[in-house]
Amino acid sequence: DAKTTQPPSMDCAEGRAANLPCNHSTISGNEYVYWYRQIHSQGPQYIIHGLKNNETNEMASLIITEDRKSSTLILPHATLRDTAVYYCIVRPYSGGYQKVTFGTGTKLQVIP
Amino acid sequence: DGGITQSPKYLFRKEGQNVTLSCEQNLNHDAMYWYRQDPGQGLRLIYYSQIVNDFQKGDIAEGYSVSREKKESFPLTVTSAQKNPTAFYLCASSTMGGTEAFFGQGTRLTVV
Numbered sequence: 001d002a003k004t005t006q007p008p009s010m011d012c013a014e015g016r017a018a019n020l021p022c023n024h025s026t027i028s029g030n031e032y033v034y035w036y037r038q039i040h041s042q043g044p045q046y047i048i049h050g051l052k053n054n055e056t057n058e059m060a061s062l063i064i065t066e067d068r069k070s071s072t073l074i075l076p077h078a079t080l081r082d083t084a085v086y087y088c089i090v091r092p093y094s095g096g097y098q099k100v101t102f103g104t105g106t107k108l109q110v111i112p
Numbered sequence: 113d114g115g116i117t118q119s120p121k122y123l124f125r126k127e128g129q130n131v132t133l134s135c136e137q138n139l140n141h142d143a144m145y146w147y148r149q150d151p152g153q154g155l156r157l158i159y160y161s162q163i164v165n166d167f168q169k170g171d172i173a174e175g176y177s178v179s180r181e182k183k184e185s186f187p188l189t190v191t192s193a194q195k196n197p198t199a200f201y202l203c204a205s206s207t208m209g210g211t212e213a214f215f216g217q218g219t220r221l222t223v224v
Binding site for chain 2: 032034036041042043044045046049087093094095096097098101102103104105
């Protein structure tokens with residue numbers, strides 16, 4: 001599976017939009033982009049995923065560039081509870097998670 | 113409520129003792145996974161199973177053992193052969209399709 005690159009840390013003011021970038025320049029045509037987050041000392045939680053179109057759900061929006069080599073997760077109005085490590089991964093739509101790499105992600109700190 | 117449960121949340125053991133971590137899911141997922149997470153690091157795959165009575169080694173299987181006698185259960189044993197067992201252990205499950213992975217809340221194992 002393709003690997004991803006994320007900045008190690010970011011800060012965001014409470015109430016502002018948090019934009020978390022992810023580079024996945026070696027993504028294959030059948031691979032989706034998934035985002036998870038991990039609040040301290042808890043298990044990761046799924047946020048959103050997409051193939052090539054922009055996606056939005058109640059938690060976040062996912063913007064994928066036209067060439068699919070990068071994406072941005074947007075938390076529209078960050079709260080203190082959004083402070084967490086955010087993981088960007090890529091994987092085919094089928095086949096499980098055994099080849100997926102959850103790297104060190106981006107540690108987002110939401111500041112009051 | 114469907115979900116994945118790990119127990120206990122905290123576990124202390126003396127060096128040289130084997131210890132078994134519990135993971136149960138009621139999501140009817142075929143695939144289950146065990147990860148290890150060290151401070152400031154990503155998730156490393158220990159073992160995974162895609163079907164009952166079958167499992168495969170992940171990237172860091174040495175010193176660990178698993179069983180999959182029932183679809184809903186995937187216990188992990190940390191043996192005395194594991195050189196540095198103190199870590200945060202996460203269990204996850206998924207379908208073999210494109211849905212998200214569900215993670216347990218983790219077990220923090222401390223070996224003294």
